[in-house]
Amino acid sequence: MKVTGDQALVKKINKSIVLHMIRKHSPLSRARVSEMTGLNKATVSNLVAELCQQELVIEAGPGESSGGRKPLILHFNAMAGSVIGIELRVKQLTAVLCDLGGNVLGERDYTLNHHDLPYVLEEIHKIISELMAAAPVTPYGIVGIGVGVPGMVDENGVVLFAPNLGWEMVNLRGLLESSFSVPVTIDNEANAGAQGELNFGAARDVRHLLYVSAGSGIGSGIIIGGELYKGARGYAGETGHMSIEADGKLCSCGSRGCWELYASEKTYDHADIDLPARTTPELVRYASQGQEDALRHFAKVGEYLGIGITNLINSFNPEVIVIGGALSEAEEWLGEPLRKVVAERTLPYHKQQLEITFSKLGSRGTVIGAGFSAVMHFLGNIRVTL
Template sequence: MQVRKGDQGLLRDHNRGLIVNLLRAVGPSSRADIARRTGLAPSALTRLVRELIREGLVVETGKRPSHGGRRATLIAFNPNFATTIGIKVEADRLLGARVDLEGRIEAREESSLPAPPSPSGVLERIIRLVDALQRGKTLGVGICISGSVDPLRGVDLYSPILGWRNVALQPPLEVKLGISVRVENDVNALTLAEHWYGAGRAFRNFVCLTVGEGIGAGVVINGELYRGTFGGAGEVGHITIDPDGPRCRCGERGCLEVFASDRFLAAEAGRLGFPDIPSLEKAARASVDGAQGAFARMGRYLGIGAKNLVNLLNPEAIVLGGERMESVDLFLPAFEDEVRNHSFPEAAKELKIIPAALGEDGFLIGAATLVSSEFFRLPTERIGT
């Protein structure tokens, strides 16, 4: 790093971040370990560690066992330094959680929403939920919501489940709560959670594909969530499979969602004489031909969508999530066959296909991570103290 006169403060912030992020990554370490790994001079390191301990961001955790000589004191990142609050806005309820700085949920709250949920009513309930969850130092509140979200301005651009267009969430909430607020699309939040704490930890390039009522995707490129121009990236449910196919809820025809979401399975269930998806699923598990075929077709179409992503992005992995994962065994073989055997061979060869690790909690953890990921990215002092 080039250091000009006047950049000393910036350098110090950078070095503090270096120490904190190293400890988060490798766990308890001695001062000598930290100096070796960061390249910081021992005197500077001692000073910065003392400062971080005083602020509570790192703690001394005891001594390393030794065979003779002085035992080194170990220093660790303190995940209880502060918490963040994650909120998921659903059609008829709010889910909230207080999350520590290692992505663990400490407490949960829930609040039902009136129908239809008005923006002012939802804002009011969010504030009450945050009040109920807040304990000690809170870095901020992350909110995830389905539909199109502009995360830079914190505006819900279009949310079909709520019937909202252009609802500003971040500005009024920051004024009322007095802490930072971030807003993001729900699948992007889930992807962030899987990237930081779940199945995507090992990858710098992956796609988190969710399947259920709709089909969504979050894309991580070079270790960063790819959001597109205004946050609209990842609408994989609406890539066209058949331009003359059935009408999709988005108004277009033959979108992937028409062929691979729960709506497809519900239609298949009806066509085959089953009352609903669970009965179709039960029949498929009992090896009823038609029922198995329905899941195989759904898996194949989902695979066609994923194959297009693989050819476009060449990811290391596809992380599969969403409510329909409860039937994953029924659609995975056809999905894998399509992705592995029909993507460009070089792209498919090393590709990993793995289930998401955090389940439904991923939405809340991801919403909270919108805030904590910024905390760890920026110089820690500016936000942390």
């Protein structure tokens, strides 16, 4: 959004800078904040005083002196409020209660039997209510709910299309906000996962991150310059339907040779391949026992993951690639073929500073990331671009 400038804006900008500096780098003294931000000491003092009054920052007594007066240590008050992060999956509904620092305070897990909107909504209501009841008493209480959804989401929190749920044009944010009277953020599942790994997982403070969520389909979360890149209308990263075989298998989307037909759990559905099981956890068990078919299949999936990832590298050139989603459990067998294909297919230039890792937060990355979206919505984040 484009805004005009006045003094209130200046204050907002600087307060936001100070708050997030403390949030990310605490413990910190006022003097250090002044140095790091470039803001005047007096300005920092004023803003910190306000943040303390708002209970977003707390003073934790004196720290170590380095040859002068002892600094007063400031902390971000992660317990000023809490958020609920939710991940909606095909067969499962997971939710966590987090503080503002992303620390998990409580967790719930439901099984979903089908995807009728009223039923799913009821389950979401239940899981939220339970966690709300379990929330600690804090100055701000529950400050937001963040939901990660397997599908395209627009900037208004409307689920435009979620093929695996059979949803179309569901105003999820509206529905939940009117029920709970709390700000709700809806994110694509891959975007939520990317935020989780960026802030609390395998890719902390990386500037340019590509998070590939491989599960029942494939979606990507793209972080550019430390910020989530949502694209035109909030749904960049629908990479599962990138065609990697122009005349390949027919996909439900109408196209042919879509990436996710070759590199996701969708590969299990073909009747013509030999597999000892048709779910990732089971296949992982077989693979760890050395079962040939499972090993071969994971190797193949790894290669195809590498082909799609190469395409994305050519478009986005990230510093780090994190692979998440259900298939990340098979890291042991996917990793090598994947890296090999990427090494073969990318320009030498790309190889220099490219790290490919698997999710560190595992299945919790998405819920935590979804919750973090709600945290950021509560705290705000205003920036100036030259």
